[in-house]
Amino acid sequence: MQRSFLLRRYAICLGRRYVLAATGILFIGMMGCSRIDRIDSVVAQPRSFNRQDSSDKQMTSSAVKEIVSANTRFGFKLFSQLLRQDSSSNVFISPTSIAIALAMLYNGANGETQQAMAQTLELQGISLPEINTANAALLSALTNPDANVQIAIANSLWARQEYPFRKDFLQKNQSFYKAQVTNLDFASPDAKNTINAWVNQNTNGRIEQIVDQINPEDVLFLINAIYFKGRWADEFDPSQTTNEPFFTNGGSTQHPMMAQTGRYRYYENDQFQAVSLPYGKGRLSLYVFLPRENSNLTSFYQQLNSANWEKWLTQFNQREGSIRLPRFQMEYDLTLNDTLKVLGMEVAFEDNADFSAMGNDLALSEVKHKTFVEVNEEGTEAAAVTSGRVMAVSAPLDPPFEMIVNRPFFCAIRDNQTGTVLFMGSIVEP
Secondary structure (H helix, E strand, O other), X not given: OOOOOOOOOOOOOOOEOOEEEEEEEEEEEEEEOXXXXXXXXXXXXXXXOOOOOHHHHOXXXXXXXHHHXXXXXXXXXXXXXHHHHOOOOXXXXXXXXXXXXXXXXXXXXXXXXXXXXXXXXXXXXXXXXXXXXXXXXXHHHHOXXXXXXXXXXXXXXXXXXXXXXXXXXXXXXXXHHOOEEEEEOOOOOOHHHHHHHHHHHHOOOOOXXXXXXXXXXXXXXXXXXXXXXXXXXXXXXXXXXXXXXXXXXXXXXXXXXXXXXXXXXXXXXXXXXXXXEEEOOOOEEEEEEEEOOOOOHHHHHHHOOHHHHHHHHOOOEEEEEEEEEEOEEEEEEEEOHHHHHHHHHHHXXXXXXXXXXXXXXXXXXXXXXXXXXXXXXXXXXXXXXXXXXXXXXXXXXOOOEEEEOOOOEEEEEEEOOXXXXXXXXXXXXX
C-alpha cells in the first residue's frame, strides 16, 4: 500500500535586524490506499459549518486553558523524544503549529486511529466538539495580539477533485480552523503552483514553495502556516555587541554576544538561570533557560516537562540585572515518523489506519518538520514596555543578577496571556 503524509514547518526568528519574525508551515499529503471508485459525492465547496450544539458557540476560558495545557504537554513530550534521538545538535520546533494541524487531521480519524492520536496529542477526555471550539477560540486569541507583534495563522486543504471526502470533515475544518478548502485538478501542471502561491502569500514571502510535485496517488494536501513577527520591548544596543567565547562540548568559538541591562522577569535555582525578554507590550516573550556552569543541558532536560515548566513560570519575579545573549541562526530538519510512533501514533502509520471520518482508504506515510531561526540585536522602543514590566516584584534586597549565555541553552517563545508555547528550541551551537 502506498501512502503519504508530508509535514513541513518552517520558522524564522528575526529575519532582519530590529525584527523578530517566524514563519511556520505544516504540510500534510494524503494518499489513497487503494483504487478510488468514482461516486457522485465530491469535495464540498467552502461554506460555513452549522454547529448544532449551543455550547460550541460559548467557548469558555477554562476550555481554552484545557486545550493549551494539552498542547503544552504534547509539545514538551515531543521535544523530549527528539532530544533522546539527538541531544548534541540544535533542535527548534513549533509545537503549536504541529498540534493545530494534527487537530485538524484528528477530525478525519476514527476508531483505534483516533484513540492513538488522542493519546499522542494529550486529548484524552476532551470531546471532538470541545477540541474544535477551544482551538477556534485559541486561534482568535493568538491573532495579532499587539501593535508590535504580529501572529498570523492560516490553514488550507487542497483536495483532488474526484476524491469523495466527507463533507462533515471539510466543513468542520472550514468553520473551526478557518481553513480554505479548494477542489483542485491534481493532473494540471498549474496545481502545484496554485498551492505554492498560497504558501508564499501566507508566509509573507518567507516560503515560496512547499510542493515539489504531485503524485498520482495524492488526494489531499493540508497546510498550516504560522507567521510571527515581533519587536523587542527594549532594544539591544549593537555597539554593545562584542565577540566572546561560546563554550560547547567540543571547546569554544568566538561568537557575537549582545548585551543589555535592565529590569526583567527572572528566576534562578541551583540548576539554572532563566529570564523572560518581552516583545512589544510584553504579552509575548522569549524565555531563555541557562544551566549553571557546574551543570549542563542534559541534566536540565531531565527536569524539563510540562509540569515543571508551569511551576517555574509562577516563580519568575521582577529583578534588576544584566544579560549577554548570543546572536544565533540555525536550520532544523527531520522526519517525525518514528517520534510520533514512540509517542503512541504507530497505528496511524499502519495499513489499517482508520481515517474514515475523512474519506475511504486513506493513510499516512511520512511526517517532516523543518525550521529556521535567527536572532539579532535590535527591537523597538515601545511604550508597551511598561505593561510588560508591571509584575509582582521580588524582594528589594535581591542583588542584580548577571546572566551570560555563553554555553548551550534552552529557549521558548510563549504567549503569556493564553500560555501557548509557539516555539521551543535547544541551542547547542549558535
